[in-house]
Amino acid sequence: METYDALLASITPDAGETRTILDPATGTAVGEAPVHTLDDLEKAVAAAQAAQPAWAALGHDARAAALLKAADAVERSAEELARLLSREQGKPLNGPNARFEVGACAAWLRAAATTPLEPETVVDDGETYAELHYRPIGVVGAIGPWNWPMMITIWQIAPALRMGNAVVVKPSKMTPLSVLALAKVLNEELPEGLLTVVSGDRKVGARLAEHPAIGKVMFTGSTDAGREIIKSSANTVKRLTLELGGNDAGIVLPDADPQAIAQDLFWGAFINTGQTCAALKRLYVHDDIYDAVCEELTAVAKAMPMGIGLDENNVLGPLQNRAQYDIVAGLVEAARESGARILIGGNPDPDRPGHFYPATLVADIDNDNPLVAEEQFGPALPIIRYSTVDEAVAKANALDVGLGASVWSSNLPEARTVAARIQAGTVWINKHGAVDPRVPFGGAKQSGYGLEFGVEGLKALGVPQVING
Numbered sequence: 001m002e003t004y005d006a007l008l009a010s011i012t013p014d015a016g017e018t019r020t021i022l023d024p025a026t027g028t029a030v031g032e033a034p035v036h037t038l039d040d041l042e043k044a045v046a047a048a049q050a051a052q053p054a055w056a057a058l059g060h061d062a063r064a065a066a067l068l069k070a071a072d073a074v075e076r077s078a079e080e081l082a083r084l085l086s087r088e089q090g091k092p093l094n095g096p097n098a099r100f101e102v103g104a105c106a107a108w109l110r111a112a113a114t115t116p117l118e119p120e121t122v123v124d125d126g127e128t129y130a131e132l133h134y135r136p137i138g139v140v141g142a143i144g145p146w147n148w149p150m151m152i153t154i155w156q157i158a159p160a161l162r163m164g165n166a167v168v169v170k171p172s173k174m175t176p177l178s179v180l181a182l183a184k185v186l187n188e189e190l191p192e193g194l195l196t197v198v199s200g201d202r203k204v205g206a207r208l209a210e211h212p213a214i215g216k217v218m219f220t221g222s223t224d225a226g227r228e229i230i231k232s233s234a235n236t237v238k239r240l241t242l243e244l245g246g247n248d249a250g251i252v253l254p255d256a257d258p259q260a261i262a263q264d265l266f267w268g269a270f271i272n273t274g275q276t277c278a279a280l281k282r283l284y285v286h287d288d289i290y291d292a293v294c295e296e297l298t299a300v301a302k303a304m305p306m307g308i309g310l311d312e313n314n315v316l317g318p319l320q321n322r323a324q325y326d327i328v329a330g331l332v333e334a335a336r337e338s339g340a341r342i343l344i345g346g347n348p349d350p351d352r353p354g355h356f357y358p359a360t361l362v363a364d365i366d367n368d369n370p371l372v373a374e375e376q377f378g379p380a381l382p383i384i385r386y387s388t389v390d391e392a393v394a395k396a397n398a399l400d401v402g403l404g405a406s407v408w409s410s411n412l413p414e415a416r417t418v419a420a421r422i423q424a425g426t427v428w429i430n431k432h433g434a435v436d437p438r439v440p441f442g443g444a445k446q447s448g449y450g451l452e453f454g455v456e457g458l459k460a461l462g463v464p465q466v467i468n469g
Contacts, residue, residue, distance in 0.1 A: 048166035049192035056164035065111035095315030111437030112158035134462030136164030146174035203368035241450030246403035249396035253409040262296035268432030328378035340365035402444035
């Protein structure tokens, strides 16, 4: 285990162009990140191609054992990784934030290592015998976001490695240090060249998506960026897993208990200060309990401290970058000007350092208001009235995205009936955004395609091969 300073020093370039990464809570420098070039990408791909065959030849058991050791390495450096993540991304150490994210990295590594995937006998009728196997793809390109940079990188690379692939990672330019540090720790237990991080600009990401030696691209980010990756990958017919934008809906049925669900509603929306693809971003509440839900949510929001992530008391942090802050602030202000009611928040301190926007609840807002119709990706939740379940389901399904959704009710059978009507890849009941490494996860409509996690996630990182005879 290294100290924080030693870990940061180990990923600081000795030469070449660098970018200064600033703490979004304070504006102070966190460290220097390399600005890798197209030539650096070519070297990484070549190293991956060289390392991959021997890794594939080890077989599932040996690869799984290496991933379990990598999980142990993450846990040995957990506090140092969490501190770096907090400073670079902004999320607090406590709550469902930095320490939680690093812990999830270890959990997903172990899940990828221990999920069984056996050949499947698809026909055995005495005349025909056919088995379905999954072979390594080769080299996988992983392009990650800035909101959960470590955890989502693990979501991409852990199953890829388990299935016998090498991986080249392109992190967001906003949070490269976290991913570089995570890879440094993982590489303590992995063969040289198997996992490389290329911290470059958009040109590097575009080249990774089109590179003829990359057999699959995994991407988490905006729908617009996903469309560009689809185009870039077309000439080489790459396999893709795309987890794109959300704008998840939640429907609170009239039999729900406002006080009982308020805490989980809040964290469904405000986890990582709202900067989560599968966070609750528009809440539909029945007339009968609308005022009570607004009141209970406001009470929860008032009790949640926001501030610098390294302060052990805080559970909400800043927005990671100024561009996202401006989006949230603009949407809330437009909602206010339209006549919507601000229950709490909406009043950022202009003299406060960092990109802090207060937890904001907006009531009595029209469904076509931009704060509802557009993904705000920050700490502002619109709460929309409805009168009938049919109305709520129609509004929830009206957008062209469908990553996640949720139904809140004291009647589980009724909640499941409503959930089945919602057009989303995952519909949670009495919770929101609760991903599980054993449960497949993916989007509907323009929220992407392909599944991650569990057996289906492993299969997505392999080439299906049928042996018939």
